[in-house]
Amino acid sequence: MTEQSPALDNLLTESRTFPPSEEFAARANATPEWYAEADQDREAFWARQAERLHWDTRWSQVLDWSQAPFAKWFTGGKLNVAYNCVDRHVEAGHGDQVAIHWVGEPGDTRDITYAQLKDEVCKAANALTSLGVTANDRVAIQLQMIPEAIVAMLACARIGAMHSVVFGGFSPTALRSRVDDAQAKVVITSDGQYRRGKAAPMKANVDEALAGAESVEKVVVVRRTGDDVPWTQGRDLWWHELVDPQPAEHTPQAFDSEHPLYILYTSGTTGKPKGILHTSGGYLTHVAYTHHAVFDHKPGEDVYWCTADIGWVTGHSYIVYGPLANRVTQVVYEGTPNTPHEGRHWEIIQKYKVSIYYTAPTLIRTFMKWGNDIPAKYDLSSLRVLGSVGEPINPEAWMWYREHIGGNRCPVVDTWWQTETGGIMISPLPGVTHAKPGSAQRPLPGISAKVVDDTGTEVGKGGGGYLVLDKPWPGMLRGIWGDDERYKETYWSRFAEQGFYFAGDGAKYDADGDIWLLGRVDDVMNVSGHRISTTEVESALVSHPTVAEAAVVGATDPTTGQGIVAFVILRGGVAEDEAGGAEAIQALRDHVAKEIGPIAKPRQIMVVPELPKTRSGKIMRRLLRDVAENREIGDVTTLADSSVMDLISSGLKSGK
Numbered sequence: 113m114t115e116q117s118p119a120l121d122n123l124l125t126e127s128r129t130f131p132p133s134e135e136f137a138a139r140a141n142a143t144p145e146w147y148a149e150a151d152q153d154r155e156a157f158w159a160r161q162a163e164r165l166h167w168d169t170r171w172s173q174v175l176d177w178s179q180a181p182f183a184k185w186f187t188g189g190k191l192n193v194a195y196n197c198v199d200r201h202v203e204a205g206h207g208d209q210v211a212i213h214w215v216g217e218p219g220d221t222r223d224i225t226y227a228q229l230k231d232e233v234c235k236a237a238n239a240l241t242s243l244g245v246t247a248n249d250r251v252a253i254q255l256q257m258i259p260e261a262i263v264a265m266l267a268c269a270r271i272g273a274m275h276s277v278v279f280g281g282f283s284p285t286a287l288r289s290r291v292d293d294a295q296a297k298v299v300i301t302s303d304g305q306y307r308r309g310k311a312a313p314m315k316a317n318v319d320e321a322l323a324g325a326e327s328v329e330k331v332v333v334v335r336r337t338g339d340d341v342p343w344t345q346g347r348d349l350w351w352h353e354l355v356d357p358q359p360a361e362h363t364p365q366a367f368d369s370e371h372p373l374y375i376l377y378t379s380g381t382t383g384k385p386k387g388i389l390h391t392s393g394g395y396l397t398h399v400a401y402t403h404h405a406v407f408d409h410k411p412g413e414d415v416y417w418c419t420a421d422i423g424w425v426t427g428h429s430y431i432v433y434g435p436l437a438n439r440v441t442q443v444v445y446e447g448t449p450n451t452p453h454e455g456r457h458w459e460i461i462q463k464y465k466v467s468i469y470y471t472a473p474t475l476i477r478t479f480m481k482w483g484n485d486i487p488a489k490y491d492l493s494s495l496r497v498l499g500s501v502g503e504p505i506n507p508e509a510w511m512w513y514r515e516h517i518g519g520n521r522c523p524v525v526d527t528w529w530q531t532e533t534g535g536i537m538i539s540p541l542p543g544v545t546h547a548k549p550g551s552a553q554r555p556l557p558g559i560s561a562k563v564v565d566d567t568g569t570e571v572g573k574g575g576g577g578y579l580v581l582d583k584p585w586p587g588m589l590r591g592i593w594g595d596d597e598r599y600k601e602t603y604w605s606r607f608a609e610q611g612f613y614f615a616g617d618g619a620k621y622d623a624d625g626d627i628w629l630l631g632r633v634d635d636v637m638n639v640s641g642h643r644i645s646t647t648e649v650e651s652a653l654v655s656h657p658t659v660a661e662a663a664v665v666g667a668t669d670p671t672t673g674q675g676i677v678a679f680v681i682l683r684g685g686v687a688e689d690e691a692g693g694a695e696a697i698q699a700l701r702d703h704v705a706k707e708i709g710p711i712a713k714p715r716q717i718m719v720v721p722e723l724p725k726t727r728s729g730k731i732m733r734r735l736l737r738d739v740a741e742n743r744e745i746g747d748v749t750t751l752a753d754s755s756v757m758d759l760i761s762s763g764l765k766s767g768k
């Protein structure tokens with residue numbers, strides 16, 4: 113991205129800034145000095161962060177980068193991750209503190225204290241051991257958001273087995289390929305899950321996935337819906353029959369800092385999914401530190417809620433490991449945000465007095481679509497920090513979030529990171545940063561990131577290019593499971609000479625040197641030789657009063673190389689025949705031209721009822737490209753709701 117596209121300037125016309133309030137700054141966990149302290153001696157800074165944990169044996173070396181790009185952090189150190197997340201809080205006298213306020217979709221609830229969580233994790237660890245699971249074995253977990261999911265992950269960590277969590281919504285084929293790749297010995301699942309008010313089977317899908325899977329010895333089934341399930345004698349066991357009778361005592365063993373903790377597969381764009389490997393000491397240090405700094409979490413005071421699914425890395429790092437290491441009290445919600453009504457999240461925040469709320473832009477835009485009057489009905493005054501993750505947040509959504517959810521009082525932190533980075537890398541710090549709507553702004557203290565051009569040279573202020581991470585960090589992936597070559601090839605070959613990690617995201621510096629993420633580099637379109645980011649056009653579209661959500665793809669065009677095709681969802685209350693009519697569409701095209709420049713005018717705009725998204729909320733542009741290019745629609749197995757594509761296609765055919 114050496115050439116300067118006028119189009120890329122659009123996001124940067126955003127000039128509003130929000131300085132932290134004095135009261136917030138006075139009590140903030142993070143201080144402005146951290147940046148300089150970390151720059152001065154990065155390893156010493158990370159060593160101080162590692163002090164947040166309990167180590168059975170202290171490390172002898174902070175970072176060993178001698179076998180780059182395979183990092184070792186806190187070498188010689190030994191710790192038990194589950195002990196750090198549970199037992200030590202009980203030993204420090206916080207056994208009665210609620211760890212999890214669990215809310216089931218049908219309305220049932222459970223409060224689990226740290227003392228109870230410790231008992232559950234110990235029982236589950238004993239149960240896994242009784243099945244012959246030992247350190248370094250792999251356990252696949254396909255569960256919805258129920259407490260057993262968290263207990264199962266911590267039980268694996270406690271005995272040094274690696275978990276591989278697979279989305280509850282993933283197809284049998286997707287589960288099978290992950291089970292085979294990791295050669296999982298045990299699979300933990302449930303009979304079924306509640307989704308949108310209905311019980312959907314899980315166990316039956318797991319059975320389908322596991323037919324002939326040779327590595328799997330046992331399947332442990334949590335009873336949730338109570339529906340009948342197929343049963344394989346000798347292989348299948350009920351969780352309550354296996355786990356409940358186990359002793360609640362279990363001595364945690366200290367494992368090496370580099371002992372593997374988990375594998376998590378990223379939804380690959382093509383071919384085989386990548387099994388991202390994370391290890392113990394560095395990872396836990398990274399997620400505990402970032403959860404403390406970015407969310408300003410105060411143990412014993414705050415009520416935290418991250419709305420992610422544990423099948424996604426955000427659930428691993430910011431529901432399980434970071435928050436529990438920091439002695440959080442958190443909400444875990446099983447269901448969808450509009451079951452039984454569109455105010456469900458706000459009702460939960462009001463009830464539990466949630467003070468820190470972390471969600472995804474796609475959901476924020478959905479809330480916008482449902483209307484301002486819904487959150488307005490609830491008391492959201494307990495909130496004090498709002499977070500966003502998963503994709504670039506457009507300034508309109510950021511402002512809406514700040515105003516309608518945060519009451520113009522809560523700092524909004526836009527956190528950039530990836531499955532591969534393990535934890536948050538670029539984000540404002542509440543109480544420190546002057547926030548800018550739509551920008552993740554600055555690498556955290558201890559983290560180094562740069563925007564570089566094709567040759568790996570850092571671009572200047574106002575310049576755009578590729579985001580790279582130029583220094584190793586504790587939470588970084590240690591490789592791709594079973595495929596060292598692919599690890600080197602995917603992340604380290606693009607800028608091999610400089611030794612940079614290639615994140616695959618486009619980014620830009622503004623005039624102050626703040627970073628703006630522009631979406632995946634494969635989502636950058638090339639129209640008549642001009643580079644235009646899909647995010648940028650989407651951002652322009654949603655800044656129009658009739659548009660709630662937009663997805664933009666570059667479709668092959670005989671004249672311009674690529675043509676811009678936009679799919680838009682209208683805001684609630686906007687009459688579809690009016691807003692979807694020829695004149696309204698023309699007005700939208702003109703609006704984009706006005707916001708970005710005539711070059712960014714979409715060739716085609718289609719009004720649709722839904723957009724195809726993965727469970728982590730990412731729009732699957734590949735499928736929209738198929739529609740835009742009149743092709744047969746490709747593989748939809750990783751969609752959260754695979755019927756969405758039918759809805760879009762039939763809506764378009766009926767001329768809407």
Ligand code: 6R9
Nearest residue numbers: 501502503504526527528529530531629632
């Ligand atoms: C945590 C997570 C990683 C990709 C990443 C980027 C996009 C995530 C973002 C963001 C802009 C943010 N992404 N957070 N883009 N601003 N705040 O999402 O992990 O599922 O591995 O996705 O998501 O494109 O490269 P993962």
